[in-house]
Amino acid sequence: MNGSRLDDFLTLSRSHPWELAPFSESLPDGGQVQVWDTGVLCIEPVAPAGRDLVLSCGIHGNETAPIELCARLLNAILSGRLPCRQRLLFIFGNPAAMNLGAREVEENLNRLFSGAHARGDKTNKERQRAARLEQYVERFYRSREGTERLHYDLHTAIRPSAYEKFAIYPFTHGAPYSRNQLAFLCRAGVDTILLAHGPTTTFSYFSAHVFGAHAFTVELGKVMPFGQNDASRFAAMERNLEQLIGEPDWQPAPVDIKQIRVFRVCQEIVKQSEQFCFHFSEKVANFHAFPPGTLLAEDGERQWFAHEQEEAVVFPNVRVANQQRAALMVMATELPPEMLA
Template sequence: MQDLLQQTLSGTAPTDTHGTLPQLRWQWLDEGILELTPLAPVQHAVAISAGIHGNETAPVEIVNQLITELLQGARSLAVRLLVLLGNPPALRAGKRYLRCDLNRLFGGRWQQFENCPEAQRALRLEQALETFWQVGAHQETRWHLDLHTAIRGSYHTRFGVMPFSSRPWPDDFMQWLTAAGMEALVFHRAPGGTFTHYSCEHFQAASCTLELGKALPFGQNDLTQFEATRRALAALLSGETLPEISAAPRRYRVAQQITRNSERFQLHMSPETLNFTAFPQGTLLAEDGETRYFVQQAREYVLFPNPNVAPGLRAGLMLVEDNAHNAALSGER
């Protein structure tokens, strides 16, 4: 097998489902799920997922380029690697999802949607991740990078979303995110149904959802915008020195969540509102029947505004800045 993406889009398994190259073994585990293992012992296990939403293609193209280099022997492998193209049917259809939003179904939430194909896929992805880390050494370092693109444009072209965790984030993980060109990091303060929260909570992995630009069809992405991310991923996989770090990302934390609970929901933002748009205190953000959402802090920034989600799902997050951290960044410049 030479091209993970094309093999996945074909809807068929490769003729050979495993093989050994001079530096690594590879195994096709299931549709869009590939494991690569160095022949030499390593202490770092990395899971990279992309295509959890089928219309978010830039990360899929980036990951596929790197995997092709590994399979062709053009790049060495210094970590145990699990690659997961999350939602192959949605990738083939060019849609965010077919029935259910896959990135709301992890941590067993898939059990509420018996007839949804995304629910079955969430279970399969959970199983693949569990098996991958169970076979590793006890002292193995675990990272999970879930690559996405945002529906809307953003004042920060590249940013990371950190799942809720009571543990401190490893310094080398935070340094990697900076080297990967993240302009901002958003910190959740509550559990969620995302893939990264699942890996962080259940397997103590250092996990992050990387948002890279805006969702576009295959072939229409300007991958030069994400060159720092590609180089950082390449360095991680091959054990090379990280790219030079230019500026640390600004930090935000989630202040409140806007939830659509009924068909009466109205989001008082235009379709052109960018991620990280600021709103002053008192602004009416949304209403849903008798429920009103207002800006509660002196200034809050919107993230992922989407009035078209299914009832019960998140229609947006409101963020506040980590003033102490960002003030320190300003002082460094």
Template sequence: MDHISFIQNTLDLSTPFKERFWQLANGTQVIWHSRGVVEFIPHLDFDSHCAVVLSSGIHGNETSPIELLDTIIEDIQSGELSLSHPCLFIYGHPTATHQHTRFIDTNLNRLFSHHQIPNDSMLEMALANRLMKSVDAFFTKHNTKEKWHLDLHCAIRSSQHYTFAIHPHNHHYKRSESLLEFLSRSKIEACLFSEAPASTFSWYSAEYYGAHAATVELGKVSRMGENDLTQLSEFNEALRNMISCADYFEQESLDSTLIEYQVTRSIMKQSDHFTFDFPTDLANFTQFNENDLLATDEGIQYIAQPGGESVVFPNAKVENGHRACLLVQKIEKTKTQ
């Protein structure tokens, strides 16, 4: 069977989806499970110690990761890239992509708190249920020694770190050294250690399957076809090496340049009166000094803690009850050794 374009197939909402199965010339099995969810099982799957989930498009307007993964899928199907591990590729929210927006009814990346009660009036609830079930089935089928989930995003604002990752809090591990090794090799600039459980897609895989997981921010939002993927060339190369080289993590480690931050807290928006005390276009990781006013919400003032804090993902337009920003402090390397 001729290969099918992942992006074109997923975005063609006018055509009903049909599950497909075929085999590539090199023996790799391809299973198109549902719209935007495709699994590749290499011919030598029984030798694999690792299963990898790579997701993108959980926010519909974050298109560079979608295009990056599509180039990898194209090369797998053409035979140019041979896999050493089973991989599940996910393109999460094509409807939002069509409308050039992050979501339709609510933020999809706040709904992965195990299986939700169906809500037919909310598109993202049904999507979250379907995607969690896809991950469940994949990790149950490939119950390998190591599981991975990299959920690829891009930021809606400028950032003092062009690329960075969020290491989810979970009950399996405090620090995934394998994950940090990959982030360093792929030249991701910084990693944030989350301070509490979340309901993001990467947290779901870490919490329920012990996966080496992260939300990875790759540059800034642009429309499909307008992304400069050359800026992500080092990440692209490392990702391809990880899924194609069986001994990827046995290779000699390089000195890490990864900057680490601890999330000190999240500021939650409680009311329509919430406002930040800084410009709406403030860059991620902007530093505030101790006692600087950050935000107000119905008379409550949020000020920077001792040592100062940097702001990440500030967004005063989120729904009430949702996170308006993260606050972080840099971790001194000597404290983590």
């Protein structure tokens, strides 16, 4: 697509970080590429197969590895090297934060979905962006019924992890967990799963709850600046996505569920004030375990301890805003066979 406005869609989006006028172009095989907004691009194949796939990245602007991965996939499709056989919506979430090399501009975008952007009296660009992204996902999924809906929201974590790649499985409200999706993630190198313990305002929960999508927040490693990511560390995920996009009936090979580490949330630590502090090092990795009785954090008179069995910490962040989650404490669990489908 030489000379196309889409030659570098990521650069185009970053040069228009909050809004881009819609336009469309044709793929070499006759499919249509529709740009809906900055960072939002829909691909409509000539004869789409049975999946509608959302790939989102850059919801936090400094999480660059997934951004680069999605840009590689998109460029392969636009050049004709990767045939696109599924309807596909690419979302590069927060181009303005990418330009700053920052997690966010004013507010954490991944806490603004499921209508959270409209709560309270605060207004900012990220809240407006969350509202538009909800509308684009609805437009994408509602335009076709009876398909398998997928959404992989790709991230990297602020700190290292004892298990480098892991995924958060949004709260299912009692619905079973998907064996096929667990196999997809495991074959993509994501062999650790954290089961969410309730509704949240994340992007993946929005797609799962509102549209019945198989949706996941996928952590692919540690935050690095643009150009400093080792693409080989994400090769398994990239290969799986290429097969999912390019082969109409592709399925991941089954896996033994016992190969997958599973954790459940046992407590949530919420920052209440500027007195909040952790009682462990800032360098502690995700899934670092603490023995029972360990003082984990305090905030004025409030204290949090590890309870009756070993608990591990995930996403500790003392710098979150007041009333926001500062950490999750999790413990190992198993998926009962009756909860798998």
